[in-house]
Amino acid sequence: MLDVSCSFGSSVESRPLSRDGGAHVELGGDERAGLRTSSTHTALHGRGGQHKHRAERRQLRPPKTPVSMANVSKKVSWSSRDEDPGAQGEDTPLLNGASAARYTRQLSGSSVFHIGRLSSVDLEEENTEQESKVISRPKEIPHNEKLLSLKYESLDYDNSENQLFLEEERRMSYMGFRCLEISRWVVCGLIGFLTGLIACFIDIVVENLAGVKYHVIKQNIEKFTEVGGLSISLILWAVLNSAFVMVGSIFVAFFEPIAAGSGIPQIKCYLNGVKIPRVVRLKTLVVKVGGVICSVVGGLAVGKEGPMIHSGAVVAAGVSQGRSTSLKKDFKIFEYFRRDTEKRDFVSAGAAAGVSAAFGAPVGGVLFSLEEGASFWNQLLTWRIFFASMMSTFTLNFFLSIYNEKPGDLSNPGLINFGRFESDSVEYNLYEIPLFICMGALGGLLGALFNVLNYWLTIFRIRYIHRPCLQVMEAMLVAAVTATVSFTMIYFSNDCQPLGPDQSEEYPLQLFCDDGEYNSMATAFFNTPERSVRSLFHNPPGTYNPLTLGVFTLSYFFLACWTYGLTVSAGVFIPCLLIGAAWGRLFGILLSAIASGDSIWADPGKYALIGAAAQLGGVVRMTLSLTVIMVEATGNVTYGLPIMLVLMTAKIVGDYFVEGLYDIHIKLQSVPFLHWEAPATSHSLTAREVMSSPVTCFSRIEKVGTIVDILSNTSTNHNGFPVVPKVSEDEPGRICGLILRSQLIVLLKHKVFVERAQSRLQQRRLQLKDFRDAYPRFPPIQSIHVSQDERECMMDLTQFMNPTPYTVPQETSLPRVFKLFRALGLRHLVVIDHENRVVGLVTRKDLARYHLGKHGLEELQLAQT
């Protein structure tokens, strides 16, 4: 009676997604529990009896055909260039301990389902030499945003509440929790402090090196202006730039490719819950800092703000764990924080501290972290994030004030200082609002153009420029071109302006201007971008003539677009601000020319600010956090409303054409990124259709041999295994727990076998500490040696599994599954039938596969890497 009663789900009309059969390759993924038969199949047998999965599995398995090369997507990724035969140890551990021969054999001969990255518990792990041998791979096909990579693992934001954990928590007194809370605050303070220090270091080094560089070139130009032969100056400039950029690019390309770019997309993914390999390592931080200094000094159209966010995140991940695996140093502190849940919280704080240091915007930093990362809003966590942000901007401020020999004067809140907008000059009027909105729309358009161009360029780069030496050469080329373009612009510009009495220009180039005058194009080009932005905002009306601004906008737009995505460590914020400020100022000048009667309101600086906001908003598509960042950076809230309006308009217009720049790059990496909500029209899908099924389960008391075999088995590269009372071939067992691969590995390593416990041989009770010590780089299964005797032992998983994993019935709609998954930051969600028996497992990739395309709901393909 009970059995038939809950099958009403079958009366609901179900519409399995129509799939494009041909191009659809499904590969066993690292977290995907088991082999996936096509969803039509699942839907089919999901209806009748879920009991017979295991039996059906063999029959339903598609015929074993060799994989056609075109179907296996191989891609160059942020973190690896595994097609490069020279780079050892840098590879994604595609084959984690399994022998190379086995891999190649499978690739050529066996089912498609056996292809795929073999399980590595943690991609951040260091691979031993023999594991990272490079195997010849099929030639890669281009990146495709319609793919979803199986390479990335998820973070687990859900504590595994096993008996060990509960016992520890129960032992802990109230004071213990208080101390933990206090140490969280201490860690956040440290994160802020160190992030601020790093920002300070970058700023001082960049300022000094750039100062030396511009000084040398200026002297050279002055010398050759008189005697002729300015081409020598050009060469000097280009060579200097290229040299700096070369150093930075070599750093990045050869030592840590993940440090390329601004790092914001990577941090976004991390906060979303995707483990990007090596993204929060100390080595990455060092390369990042070195790289950003070189690229900014090298005169590229880049900023040093984006990388700060990444740096902050790395600092946070390092400090909060109380040890560095790179340095092989364990301070034995903060051990409680060695799990994904805590670590991700701290990384949010670090990212916020980075924003805060970059823009002097602590509130903006908090909002950035929340807008990009948080799913579950927690007040206490937010305050800690806020504290870290505050500490960071304060530290930066304090040390810069000492460096500037005005100790105690806290007037340098961030790396980029927009300068003070005085209230009188920046008032706006109601009739300017439509103008602002127009500028927002223009920003959205230009931003979309920028993104589209950069998208094509990235595709091109992925296809053709993936060798480190090529990447370095491209970076050098861009540096040289940037110098050449700048020089040409300055050379052919005849926009001479009188030198102000206050000598506000840092490096005024006289060139062909009269004495007491300087070349105004040089203000924009012959300067660090931050200074150029500031002068566009604040120089009095008439400093620039429209032609200068127009030409500058155009050339800088393409330069910046070319530059973003180079193998250098650099951000896109400042170039966008600069482009926007230039056309915004141009807009303001044209306006005041039109409304010549009353030109006071059309202050070009004001329009430069609005233009900067519009352009940046059009490219990165942030609204709330960016508004606050801009307001905090200008130090004046009067502009809050117009900036909001502009950013919203830019976002709406831009979204009509193409996604934001960061999202494009995330998509190109095929990261299984979960958005805020399930696609609107996905109510027709249920857990039954999206889940991976059947699932490999373990018995509560399982034979060691079985465990080792399943973990080593290349075809069942799962990371989470439901535990049932007793695995049977006939019907799925009732769920009674969930155990992770990482936990099993630790258990195997410590040989926690039932027989040993009984014989009281060298038996130390396994503690949480053992799991924490292994976190986050759990050894691969192959490094654990299990003797033949031991294979016959039994392992009791009861103590170690999570006895209360979250479950959903198989009739649950996709949006409901999605909401649960997203709100709790899950990694595995067990799907059960009405008798509590395991019928499937939902992982991040199962959810990220569905997205809204042009033709309604679409399903992404799964790719091997």
Added chain:
Amino acid sequence: MLDVSCSFGSSVESRPLSRDGGAHVELGGDERAGLRTSSTHTALHGRGGQHKHRAERRQLRPPKTPVSMANVSKKVSWSSRDEDPGAQGEDTPLLNGASAARYTRQLSGSSVFHIGRLSSVDLEEENTEQESKVISRPKEIPHNEKLLSLKYESLDYDNSENQLFLEEERRMSYMGFRCLEISRWVVCGLIGFLTGLIACFIDIVVENLAGVKYHVIKQNIEKFTEVGGLSISLILWAVLNSAFVMVGSIFVAFFEPIAAGSGIPQIKCYLNGVKIPRVVRLKTLVVKVGGVICSVVGGLAVGKEGPMIHSGAVVAAGVSQGRSTSLKKDFKIFEYFRRDTEKRDFVSAGAAAGVSAAFGAPVGGVLFSLEEGASFWNQLLTWRIFFASMMSTFTLNFFLSIYNEKPGDLSNPGLINFGRFESDSVEYNLYEIPLFICMGALGGLLGALFNVLNYWLTIFRIRYIHRPCLQVMEAMLVAAVTATVSFTMIYFSNDCQPLGPDQSEEYPLQLFCDDGEYNSMATAFFNTPERSVRSLFHNPPGTYNPLTLGVFTLSYFFLACWTYGLTVSAGVFIPCLLIGAAWGRLFGILLSAIASGDSIWADPGKYALIGAAAQLGGVVRMTLSLTVIMVEATGNVTYGLPIMLVLMTAKIVGDYFVEGLYDIHIKLQSVPFLHWEAPATSHSLTAREVMSSPVTCFSRIEKVGTIVDILSNTSTNHNGFPVVPKVSEDEPGRICGLILRSQLIVLLKHKVFVERAQSRLQQRRLQLKDFRDAYPRFPPIQSIHVSQDERECMMDLTQFMNPTPYTVPQETSLPRVFKLFRALGLRHLVVIDHENRVVGLVTRKDLARYHLGKHGLEELQLAQT
């Protein structure tokens, strides 16, 4: 084998909470599913077999003893004064349709478990006359924050995804969802616009009325200063104030008591997920607006900012539903939004719009909503909230600029304008930071003192002043005393200051000062509080002498403390700011006296600002949102860092002594408020201990008579019923759905019986629209007439129940249950055993009961009202 396998939970040490037996009365609550035996019992039989609940229930029920009066908690609440025999229709529907006789009989004779509010599906419903007959009750015992009221129902933030809902969602095209999204934006725009208009209205009316009042009094004072007999002026002032306050207080006390106070605690509760009766009704809004005008004009120590937040929330709840039940008008729009999920989102937007209008702080508004309300952070929702905030401040700005005859000049962003802090005058130095922190600590201390005093006062009021006429009289007394104190202060003050050339004082009182001078005490007292704050911030050094400030601080502190909690509609923000500004300025003056050499840095205005922040932070204990609000209100981000530091210090210091003012009032109302996290030391509790058990379940096809009986049964006042295939007395059934009382009521009302469907008699298929039309005021079960024939019919619940309710196994730890419940905003969470059988139900009250007290984890008592 399967059965024994998952019972490992019993090996975990379980520590049932020690309970204080005597005072612990447990009463059947409105959402609590079934009768609760003491948790010792639950733990006891929870161990062995959960199967025999139903059988055990009768045996375990405690002996039926009459309730001792002292054990039944009866309290005066925000929303009702049900002990007042005169106020009909204002009562909480303690007895929802059951006859009075029955109630009294039960009260006197039957088990304690039968006492309690009988089920009303929605407390907002209008009670018909016969239902609200007042029954004599036991004399109330004082409010006690150790109680948890069962009166409040929860909002359901989880959609009931039944077949009707899923069919509708599946029918909807992508464009349909786009349109919905657009209408959400439109609604948010409307909310912002209307909130702005209301703020504008309040501001203009207050300004004008206050202007008239001060003008009259000033003339009178001037007249009698010359001829003597100033006591007549005092009487005039006191009478005028009392008259205004009387009107406002009568409004509130007799028409809508829920409109008393600032409304922030109520909105906090609503956003937390507790349905406070009548809090978002149109009538409440009207009373609130009228009341706040009267109390501000009446010269009380109150502000008009807090009530704006409540007003915004009401506007949002009204607009988003596209109808007003008070006006009996249905616009037939936005029907999709008629459910708790959508409504709560809009109310967040409304609250944000209110903050934004009050302080001209759109970002602060968003953060306020998030800090107080949100659990699941959703980017799209946040943007809509932001849009509403923006619209609200913009509307206010725009209309005030027209009113001030400077159209287009958007310089009035909020109701309170702190005035512009110019950058030069407000710079601070590193060595001032410790001073700021000291001020923060002082603010925390004073705030704690304020809260403690107000707490005692509130207890006193609850005990003795609960008749409306007494309340009105108290309000008038306070008004008169305020006037008297002010007058006395002004009279005895001899702090004369020269009139500035710019006549910046609005109502300068010369009194006994020389010609060309004015009484500086009058600036503080003889003014609306907003203006006083502004003059404390901006008047040049030397305007006030220290004695004036000290006396003012002291007297205003006690006045404000006395005023908060009166039965008038008023906020506490401005009084706190004023107190803080006064002692902050005093602090600044003393500082510059000490460091007389270099007195430039000790600008009293700056210290007034810091003091204001400290005092406000000490009282309300907000940090992030308040920082942003203060920064936006001052229009200058330079002060961001010090304000943050000050607010954090104030919070830490204040929290050491007592909770924030709003939290105190929420606790005193015994609202089942869920905090962000479960108490730290609650890992020892599991779902088994906290759940209500046994649960009344329905069969999937249930007899109408049974349903009516259960719904009408006074002892099973549940709101959610698990649905099982077939209810059996012997063992609990397997969960296959969850149905709400409200849904059952609609089904009964439309007589959706299986027989009718088969006979095709007048059978219209029930649609979601029918449920939406009934939302949110579902009729009580007693108003539905079911004939004896119909009682024999069957009802098929399959279509209407939520087939996939969230469930947890009974071994789940409390923090885990809490997290799921809080993150998803649930109302019911079904607890199942390892065979998926219903063993209990967790509701908000089950979770809110546990809190960290002085002696570790404590359990709150449950109270009847």
